[in-house]
Amino acid sequence: MSAEPAVAPLHIPSETGPLQQVVVHTPGEEMALVSPENAEELLFDDILFVEEAREEHATLVRLFQAAVGRDDAVLQVTALLHEAFDADEARTAFVDGLIERMPYRNFEAYESELKGLDADGLLRFATTGQAPFPVTALPTPNLMFTRDLSAVVGGHVLLSHAATAARAPESVIMETIYAHHPRFDEVRENVIELPDDVSFEGGDLLVVDERVVLIGQSERTSLGGVLAAARELLERTSVEHVIMVNLPKARYCMHLDTVFTFADPETCVVFPPIIEDAQDHTFVIEAVDGDTSDLRLRPRRTLREALEDVTGRTYSFVKCGGDDPVRQRREQWTDGANLFAIRPGLVVGYDRNRATYDALRAEGFHVVDAESFLDFYGDTAPSSDARIAVRLSGNELSRGRGGPRCMTMPLARTA
Numbered sequence: 001m002s003a004e005p006a007v008a009p010l011h012i013p014s015e016t017g018p019l020q021q022v023v024v025h026t027p028g029e030e031m032a033l034v035s036p037e038n039a040e041e042l043l044f045d046d047i048l049f050v051e052e053a054r055e056e057h058a059t060l061v062r063l064f065q066a067a068v069g070r071d072d073a074v075l076q077v078t079a080l081l082h083e084a085f086d087a088d089e090a091r092t093a094f095v096d097g098l099i100e101r102m103p104y105r106n107f108e109a110y111e112s113e114l115k116g117l118d119a120d121g122l123l124r125f126a127t128t129g130q131a132p133f134p135v136t137a138l139p140t141p142n143l144m145f146t147r148d149l150s151a152v153v154g155g156h157v158l159l160s161h162a163a164t165a166a167r168a169p170e171s172v173i174m175e176t177i178y179a180h181h182p183r184f185d186e187v188r189e190n191v192i193e194l195p196d197d198v199s200f201e202g203g204d205l206l207v208v209d210e211r212v213v214l215i216g217q218s219e220r221t222s223l224g225g226v227l228a229a230a231r232e233l234l235e236r237t238s239v240e241h242v243i244m245v246n247l248p249k250a251r252y253c254m255h256l257d258t259v260f261t262f263a264d265p266e267t268c269v270v271f272p273p274i275i276e277d278a279q280d281h282t283f284v285i286e287a288v289d290g291d292t293s294d295l296r297l298r299p300r301r302t303l304r305e306a307l308e309d310v311t312g313r314t315y316s317f318v319k320c321g322g323d324d325p326v327r328q329r330r331e332q333w334t335d336g337a338n339l340f341a342i343r344p345g346l347v348v349g350y351d352r353n354r355a356t357y358d359a360l361r362a363e364g365f366h367v368v369d370a371e372s373f374l375d376f377y378g379d380t381a382p383s384s385d386a387r388i389a390v391r392l393s394g395n396e397l398s399r400g401r402g403g404p405r406c407m408t409m410p411l412a413r414t415a
């Protein structure tokens, strides 16, 4: 039990506000079930060395614990699910959710057996797809990309509606946690569900500030998903402008956060070919006279133009991969543009993206590896004005096609 004062269960005022609490998933048994036969279906391009991936992930968790300095800074999604499963209704709801979301898997044939599993048994089924009777589901190796399970905006949360069958169970996992875990009792009415026929994944949403969010219209988030999310946010939260970024529908840029993330409120790491060179792909969505049944889409040439227009601030764009177009593409593929900000100006990325780190250094960041950061700071967080880019060794993790931002779902940050 933590001695620190409790944090709000949901509170994200901005993308880089000092982190208080984050949900992660350290890869486990489910990752060891990815094989050449099912890898493509499970959205993996390669077979990860699980033990090494776990160590890399453990370092990420230690970084968060050290930098945040609270012992409840990091929550594991499987622990939350297991705790939620203490309630009978949660286990029933989870099975009902799977049946409803994945009618093609015919889980109803084993409905009573699944509902009869205890918390351990159902957790194992949820992550590995294995049960003590002849029903199987896909394992969920993408659970480590907790970002995509939901998106917290202010004190509200949008539940994801995964675009792919491989990730559909993860949406049900997160839905069960928000609906049944006691941690979310007070904020349950702030959980926003989108219509069944749209897709939306958390990696497509970035919170600029209390008034502005960005949403990618991508391989994973449909136009209907963007518009439904925009309408809900404009209606129910302090958000006044939703900037929609139309992305190529391609694996390398599956979510907006694969090509654009914030290092501090005015510094972003960007993949130039999409964010700077492409034109006419950005729209500002607003409610006409505050009426969310009447949405207006104002086209803007670039994301920069849209951002500057609605926030009145100016932004520095640091190039993922630096100036060389080949390095830009190589480093984008290994999530060079997918930085996670622990607080403004304290970011973590993958060590291998060296040209991106050179570009950050040129922007005034001190570059340190994760081990030195941990040795140096132990459990005292660095002074809040230092600009630091931490290099996490992620040779295994990066093969999952997600970076530090994808592996984190912040629940609470300070303003």
Ligand SMILES: NC(=[NH2+])NCCC[C@H](N)C(=O)O
Residues within 6 Å of the ligand: 042, 043, 044, 142, 145, 147, 148, 167, 202, 203, 204, 254, 255, 257, 258, 400, 401, 402, 403, 405, 406
């Ligand atoms: N927010 C992100 N960019 N997430 C990356 C998810 C990667 C994962 N293998 C997938 O294809 O779904």
